[in-house]
Amino acid sequence: MVALALVTTLLALLGSYAFYTVWFLLAPNSFPGPDSPGNWLPTPLEWGWMALTVVVALGAAILFALKLSKPIVTPLNAVAESLRQVAQGNLSVRAGFDAQSRGEAAQLVHDFNAMAERLERMENERRFWNAAIAHELRTPVTVLRGRLQGLTEGVFEPAPALFRSLLTQVEGLGRLIEDLRLLGLAENGRLELRQELTELEAEVTAVVRAIKPSLQEAGFAVSCQVDAQPVLCDPVRMRQALLALLENALRHAVPGPLRVEVRTSPGRCHLLVEDCGPGVPESLATHIFGAFQRGETHGQGSGLGLAVVQAIARAHGGDVICRPSTLGGTAFDLHWSV
């Protein structure tokens, strides 16, 4: 920038000098010089004036260049330095904002910081997922190994009850793998649905019938209210979501009335599951639909159930929310466009 300013100043100076020369050569008489009319060389005074002009212009150029370049160079340096640290694996670094930087430079710092934040969040999520998956796999695998080792060494009798418990562990593992697969597909936007016009009444009845014995045994009284109108959805996925919500009620709600409802309005369908308490723990309320998020009071679930429900709702172009129910507990409302 300094060089550019200097060049511009010199050009202006030489240009004016050439202009005077041409003028002087074409009409020497109309241009009376301080000495003789034929002398086109600058006088010492003019030389002095030109030198002074250059020095003043150069000083001003340096000042302007420094002032103008600071808001651009400072954020660029900050971004470059932070970028180097990100490349070395330090994702917590952020480029500092210069109060004077505006426009594209400020936007660059802002975009860089947003990118670094996103990278850091993704890295943290990846670590959290790895730790959570390892944790979920460890218990059933340890149980399986212990029992199988006991069988091999003759410590356990090969009785049907033992095989049933082994099967339960394997089923749990299979379900965990299936949930993780579904969430992985949903995250990549590749969860494919087989949508068709579905009589939700039949689907809801089938799911409720399958889980009713457990619910009744636990003391729940299930009531269903389903709009008969066929709606567009993937019936298998909807059954899966409803089953997860009912299993949650069975596991996390106190026994009492349990309401399953399908409500359709033009262009929209709601699948509601409501229980009578105690409601979602306060500490969980904001992130209850996140993977591996679960309450403290039980040791069974993997914390993937509601994440799967949300993935299914979103794959249908809808969503799921939870709110207080008129029954006194939680209402899960899965809704989508039809």
Ligand SMILES: Nc1ncnc2c1ncn2[C@@H]1O[C@H](COP(=O)(O)OP(=O)(O)O)[C@@H](O)[C@H]1O
């Ligand atoms: N109907 C409900 N009533 C109260 N809390 C619930 C209910 N459903 C879910 N929750 C809370 O949300 C958490 C996450 O549920 P979910 O993702 O299905 O995982 P999991 O059932 O495996 O624990 C549960 O651990 C529980 O604390």
Ligand SMILES: [Mg+2]
């Ligand atoms: Mg669950």
